[in-house]
Amino acid sequence: MRLFGYSVNVFAGAAMGLLAAALAWGQPAGPKAAGEAVYKQRCAGCHEQANSRIPPRTALNQMPAGRIKRALDFGAMMTVAYPLSRDERDAVAAYLGTSAPAIAYPPGAYCADRRATVSDHPKVSWNGWSPGSTNSRYQAAEAAGLSIDQVRGLKLKWAFGFDGDVTAFSQPTVIDGQVFVGSAGGVIHALRADTGCLQWTFQANGPVRSSVVSVPNGNRHPLLFGDQTGWVYSLEAETGALLWKKKIEEHDAARLTGTPMFYNGTVFVPVASWEETRSLDPTYPCCTFRGSIVALRVRDGQQVWKSYLVPEPKRTGQTKLGTPQYGPSGVGVWASPTLDAKRGVMYIATGDNYSTPATPLSDSIAALDIKTGRVLWSKQTTPGDAYNSSCNTDKQNCPSEDGPDYDFGSSAILTHLPGGRDILLAGQKSGMVYALDPEKKGELLWQTRIATPGPGIATSVGVLWGMASDGQKVYASTASSGRAPPTDPGDTRRNVLDPKQGGGLTALRVADGGKAWYAPPIVCTQGAPSGCSPTQSAAVTAIPGMVFSGSNDGHLRGYGAEDGKILWDFDTVREFQTVNGVKAKGGSIDGPGAVVVNGMVFVNSGYSRFGGIPGNVLLAFAP
Ligand code: HEC
Incomplete structure (x- = not known):
């Protein structure tokens, strides 16, 4: 303060x-x-x-x-x-800015019936980050409702434009025929899945990247989500009316990106931050943010516990310019926690430290007691990773460790081996995929490298936002943090994504980590807009026989789960006629991935952060 x-x-x-x-x-x-x-x-x-x-x-x-x-x-x-x-x-x-109203959808954008419906026992759903709280991002046959042949015939059914936005980065939640989705402008939208007509909107304080989760509470189903300024909200699903909201982190760089996970009347919210970037300002006293998980009562938002993942920062020294420095800090959690109800724990995947000293819980998979938030065990895969953005520039605020920035940005997947033994899968920005034994405090079962940083290749080349697993194989796509000058002279950015780096989809056998197949990256075509990159940082989605992977080149592709052959490909980089009358275009697909429910596929396109192609559209496909 x-x-x-x-x-x-x-x-x-x-x-x-x-x-x-x-x-x-x-x-x-x-x-x-x-x-x-x-x-x-x-x-x-x-x-x-x-x-x-x-x-x-x-x-x-x-x-x-x-x-x-x-x-x-x-x-x-x-x-x-x-x-x-x-x-x-x-x-x-x-x-x-423009004089357009902040959001104003025309009357024609709305459904005749503006009340959303969520049933007590939905037949099919994708509720939150993954269809289930094991975070496998695998939709089983009945809920997916799509055969391989039908995927081959997928066509655009409707497009919805996010008014005034230049980024689309929140993964939709679909419950029966009902869609809930946040936006960069901080608006939660309730839409009908079949037509894309709008039922209600709710304006949050900050941008919403987290998915919305519908959480049972008696006979109600409030919608819970976090925003990019540290607020958590509960809305009435039917009308979008605010039930409660609560600021769960006072640090002014806090952002709630990971989707909340719920269990037994409690919701668990991961807390990350953008303080790593603030270190670019040589007068910024770096760094004081502390990553945490916060447990709130679903009923009224009252805090049950808050578990910090890094000790309180103390003054450690000063920069050459005399700016005070603080540490330890960081260890944000970007991804949704994974529930293991049987063991009464949740698994979290953590990010790096921002300042010296590095601490034991950064770049780790950790098991937390659901009741208390106490860390029961942890497995740190990259020790000593204290890093911030100034390490790439003037180094004024760069910690002595000058770490490789190997956060975990994606959730651990809880699945089991053919014999029934549980296994935890985790993919890291380093290019490594790990299998841990949840029964033995995270003991390493296998590890496989899917990508290698090398000369001229960015340090981070691994899994960014999420893998998927159908239980037999785990599908890991490859990101890259490589940058290049923009090709388009009208692009004022100094750096955009490198059009030659990143991408590729690897299938590993869950049993032993052996490679089943590798689908190489697809290079950007000549004349592609600046920000085009083969990088596949977006989270991967699996259904029986198929794997969906979006790319920063704007394509959403369907790969055969057996051999990695591309069976369907849709280029989202274009303008769309939208059902809500908003001018919209697609861009890079990054962050969340495709959502498959009841014969339809939903995806957001236009992730302009990190130098991708801007856009503002939600797309819905059906055969
Ligand atoms: C210290 C550097 C810095 C300064 C100074 C700064 N910005 Fe930003 N701005 C950023 C960064 C970084 C982002 C992207 C943040 C993120 O990742 O969400 C951003 C994003 C934005 C956005 C997009 C937010 C959204 O919701 O998508 C707006 C609008 C904006 N800035 C306006 C301003 C205005 C107006 C000023 C001056 C009053 C300003 N900024 C000064 C660094 C800065």
Whole structure:
């Protein structure tokens, strides 16, 4: 808190200087000039710097001003905006953005009946990150309702556009014929699966990447999810009315990306952050965020327990510029926890440390007691991984470990061997896939490398957002953090995804980790937009006989589970006629993956973070 006051004062001082200077020069203090002045002083430093993690100014110019204001007030820019007065926020939002309303779907976008329905015993569903809390991302035959032949004949059934967004990154939840999906603009949408007509919307404080989970509570089915500013919400499924909301992490860099998991009236929320990136600012006292899992009562959001994964940070020194440094920190959890009800535990997969000293729970698979949150055992696969973004630039804030940044971004999968013995599968950004024994405190059963960093290849080349397993094989796609200058001269980003790096899908046998097949990456075609990359960072999805893998080139592909042959391929990089009348286009597929329910396939397209191709569309396919 003290740190925070310190930075506010520094910023506030600078802002006052700016206003005083403007007055002294007697400039015409019109709203445009005021907005431009705030932009130059407060935003341009980052947004013209063309860091692939930062949306370029051209992207800001496409956003409604209301949306930009939301990012400043509640969203990703909250900390940046602390020193800004209400007038300054309004001015810079109006200067940068469009005058379109933040969200305004036309009346024709809505269904005749605006009440959503969730039954007590849904026949088919994909509720949350995976169809079940073992996080296998495998939809069994009856619920999938798609044969291999039908997959070959999949066609676009409808497209839904996220108004004002330049990114689509939240995986839909589908329960019987009902779809719930969040958006980068922080809007939860309830839609009918067959037509894509809208029933209701709910505006959250921040962008929503987490999937929505429908959680039984008596005879109700509230919808729970987290946003990118540390808030967790419970909505009435039928109407979208807010039942409760709660901020579960006070650190201002917190973000709730992983989908909550639920069990017995309690919901478990993983907490990650973007503080790793804030280290790019040499005056930022790095780092103080602590990753955690928070257990809340479904009924009213009351905290049951909070389990931190890293000790409290202490002052460790200062940078060459005299900025204080703190540690340990980090160990965020990006992925949904995996439930093992039989053993009364959940398995979590953790990220790296941000500052020195590195600690034992970073880059680990850990088992937590469901009742107390106590860590029962952990298996650290990359010790000493303290890393932050400054390690790639001026190194002012880079910890002495200068680690490889090998987070686990994907959930562990709980499945079993043909003989019935349980096995935990985990894929890491390092390119390794691990099989652990949950009965023996995570003892290693096998490990297989699916990708290798090498000369000219980015350090992270492994599993990013998620593998899938049908019990026989585990399907792991390969990401890459490689960057290149954009090919499109109109792209103001300095770096986009490298069009030549990443990608490939590997099938390993669950029994012994041996390779069953490998489907090589598909290179971007000539003339593909900048940000095109063969990287397959998006989570993989499996159904009987088929594996779906989206790529940063914008294609969603269906691979035969037996041999890895591509049986279906749809290019989402184009404009779509949408059922809700919003101008929409597809881009990179990244983050979550395809959702298959009742003969339909749903996928979001347009993940512009990390230098991909922007887009804002939810697509629904059927044979
Ligand atoms: C310290 C660097 C930095 C500064 C200064 C900064 N931004 Fe950002 N901005 C970012 C980053 C990083 C992101 C992407 C965050 C993420 O990953 O969600 C971002 C994202 C955004 C977004 C998109 C948010 C969304 O919901 O998709 C908007 C709008 C935005 N910034 C506006 C501004 C404005 C206006 C200013 C000036 C008042 C500003 N930014 C100053 C780094 C910065």
